[in-house]
Amino acid sequence: MNTPQATRHSPPRPGARVVVGMSGGVDSSVAAYLLKQQGYEVIGVTMKVWPQDCISRAEDKCCGPQAIADARGVAHAIGVPHYVVDESVNFERTVIDYFTEEYKAGRTPNPCVMCNEKVKFGNLLGKAKSIGADFIATGHYAIAEHLPERTVLRKGRDGRKDQSYFLFSLRQPQLQRVILPLGAMEKPEIRSIARQLGLKTADKEDSQEICFVPGNDYKAFLRSHMGEKEFHPGRLRDKWGVDLGAHEGIELFTIGQRKGLPGGSPTPRYVVDIDPETSSVIVGEAEDLVCDEFTISNATWHCDDRAPFEATVKIRYAAPAVPATIFPGEKGEARVKLNTPQRAVTPGQAAVCYRGDEVLGGGWIERQKVADRKPVTAAPMGEIEELTGLGAGCGAKR
Numbered sequence: 352m353n354t355p356q357a358t359r360h361s362p363p364r365p366g367a368r369v370v371v372g373m374s375g376g377v378d379s380s381v382a383a384y385l386l387k388q389q390g391y392e393v394i395g396v397t398m399k400v401w402p403q404d405c406i407s408r409a410e411d412k413c414c415g416p417q418a419i420a421d422a423r424g425v426a427h428a429i430g431v432p433h434y435v436v437d438e439s440v441n442f443e444r445t446v447i448d449y450f451t452e453e454y455k456a457g458r459t460p461n462p463c464v465m466c467n468e469k470v471k472f473g474n475l476l477g478k479a480k481s482i483g484a485d486f487i488a489t490g491h492y493a494i495a496e497h498l499p500e501r502t503v504l505r506k507g508r509d510g511r512k513d514q515s516y517f518l519f520s521l522r523q524p525q526l527q528r529v530i531l532p533l534g535a536m537e538k539p540e541i542r543s544i545a546r547q548l549g550l551k552t553a554d555k556e557d558s559q560e561i562c563f564v565p566g567n568d569y570k571a572f573l574r575s576h577m578g579e580k581e582f583h584p585g586r587l588r589d590k591w592g593v594d595l596g597a598h599e600g601i602e603l604f605t606i607g608q609r610k611g612l613p614g615g616s617p618t619p620r621y622v623v624d625i626d627p628e629t630s631s632v633i634v635g636e637a638e639d640l641v642c643d644e645f646t647i648s649n650a651t652w653h654c655d656d657r658a659p660f661e662a663t664v665k666i667r668y669a670a671p672a673v674p675a676t677i678f679p680g681e682k683g684e685a686r687v688k689l690n691t692p693q694r695a696v697t698p699g700q701a702a703v704c705y706r707g708d709e710v711l712g713g714g715w716i717e718r719q720k721v722a723d724r725k726p727v728t729a730a731p732m733g734e735i736e737e738l739t740g741l742g743a744g745c746g747a748k749r
Contacts, residue, residue, distance in 0.1 A: 361485075362497035363530050365390030369486040370479040372471055373397050373426065373433070375418030377552045378490030380425040381541045382532045384548060386488055387431055389532075394484060395426040395433040398475060400442035401563065425550050436478060438470055445469040447563060451577055454569075454602040457625035457718070458699030461517075461668075462561055468520045476528060486530050493518055494534030494708075495526055502526040504653065506708040509537040516668050519703045519713040520651045573602050585630025587613065590623065590639060590721050601625050604632050607640060607695035624721040625698075633721050642724060643692040647702050647714030648684045654711045657681075662704040662711055664689065666696050672705055685714060 363369070371383040373395045387393045397419050419435055426433035446466050453460035471489060479487050492507030493515040501523060507513040521529070533541060545553035564572045573582075582600030589595060595613050598604070603611065608622040612634055623640055624633035654660065657679055663672035664687060674690040687702060696716060703713035 362527075363391075363486050366392065367486060368392040368394065368482075368484040369488050369530060370394050370396050370475070370482075370484045371431075371488045372475060372490075373422035374490070375421035375425075375552065375555075376490065376557070377545050377550070377555050378492075378533060378541055379422070380429075380490075380550050380552045381544050382488055382490040383426065383431060384429045384544070384550075385532045386530065387429060391486075391530075393431040394482070395422060395431050396436055396475065396479075397422040397433070398436050398438040398442075398470070400438050400446075400470070421552055421555070425552055428548065428550060436475065438474060441474050442466070442470055445473075447576070450563075451573060451602075453699050454573060455577075455581070455583065455627070456699075457601050457627035459605040459697045460699050461701050462563075463517045464520055464701050467517055468525075472518075472521055472525045472529065476525060479528075486528050488530040488532060490533055491518065491531050492533055492538075493531050495529045495531045497527070501653075502529070504710040505534070506705070506710070507531075507534045512538055515710050516665055516701065516703045519701060519710050522651065523653070526653075570603055577602070583627070583630040585632065587632050587634055590633055590635045595634060598632055601627060601630050601632060606697040621695075624718070626720075635721060637694070639721060639724075640694045641692045642694075642696045642719065643689045644725070645687055645696050645702070645719055646684060646717045647687060648717050650679065650683050650685050650712060650714030652679065652712035653709075654706075660711070662706055664713075665703045665705070666693055666716065667700045675704075677704055677711075683714070684717075 369386055369391045371379065371386060371393055373379045373383060375397065383393055383395055399419065423433050423435075446462050446469070449465050450460045450462045472487065476487050491514045492509050492512040494505040494507060496503040496505055504515055504518055504521070504526060506515045542553055561567070561569075582602050584600050585598060587595040587598050598611075604622050604625055606622055606625070609619060612620045612622070618636050620634050621637060621640055622632055623635035625631075626633065659676060659678045662675060662677055664675040664677075665672045670693070673693060676688045676690075678686040678688070680686070696719075698716050698718040700716050701713055702716050704711040
């Protein structure tokens, strides 16, 4: 398989100046320490990303002041300079606005992917260059393998913590300037190093929340951020069009959801489709969630993006990678044909393609009307994961 070519940047070597994004968690703390030990000139940077109305609700999250204090303390302990960069305006525009607009469009967003692409490895990378830093490093559990012709993104060794899914959309010019020191390590090793150093973040609990959504209550966040008048109320309907009652806004629903649906059915009901044009929420049974083919858009490929290829695909972060055939189009779209049907393929989530541990790329899942879906043999039964739109695990402290 051919790979895209890009202007080659020199691979990272000890002595190079590197900006380490320090979130106030144990992972980024140890990443900074390891790079200093390897001979890099390390500069610690913490991004202030919270809007002012978020502070009181998220003091200890990575959008809160305590995170800055923890990062500053670690930087002092390991002997590296530390700076705070105000990214609140950019974060609001590229992440929070994206988050709300996706829900208004009937889609379930993944803000961590957007934050990595546009903020951490986007705007911050530009600022790193302005101070003469050649590279940017984070505490993500993934591997950036710098080869002579390109940089290969791979899964982290710790399968339980692997975060390569959230980095799929980084382009080669970004990947070539990325250092991921923790990719070949496991979480217990990280905590052990932090304890040996006496770092205050050594036993800091991993956050499983999005930094700007306290308590993972995205509905409360949307109500406070958008206001009730911005919601799109409409009707609940079954797949045959029968009216089941009113709802308060399509923003409050996601594919696979059961909570908040009317009862009276002999079998469990799920949200199987959301129509933003009519503000309708379509309700069906578990079998109506099953899908073996879907389309992605705005794809990023680290391989030949013209010829069909075999891969394994994750339809969301917590889902297992399943075999599929990818048929790339000419305008950044691709058709994904799954070997085994999957449940709750959700518009707005990222579908990321792998070959072994190598990330081949991916894109954003598009809506498929329930009426247009082909009947398929149901995937194995089991508890259907109810998405919240928060990309489970993506908010872990780095």
